[in-house]
Amino acid sequence: MTSQIRRACVSIPANIAEGCGRDGNAELSRFLQIALGSATELEYHVLLARDLDMLTAKDHDWLNSQIDEITKMLISLIQKIRQS
Secondary structure (H helix, E strand, O other): OHHHHHHHHHHHHHHHHHHHOOOOHHHHHHHHHHHHHHHHHHHHHHHHHHHOOOOOHHHHHHHHHHHHHHHHHHHHHHHHHHHO
16 A cells, blocks of 8 residues: 555655656646546545545644645646646
8 A cells, every 4th residue: 555655645746856857848737637537546546545544634634735725826827738
């Protein structure tokens, strides 16, 4: 579980960085979508960790709020790129 959470955490900024290094908005948007998928996966793993009593409700709520904020930022950025 820990390794899956770490992998999803690392995947988000790694895909953003890789997308920024690509040529054009279509490629950037594609990698931002992958980062968004990793954020969704992370949200699931954090929920599962709470359900398995590996994470307190307080820690889950804080982590989930951080993931929600990241998700909103990614969605907003993807939408802005697609509009340009």
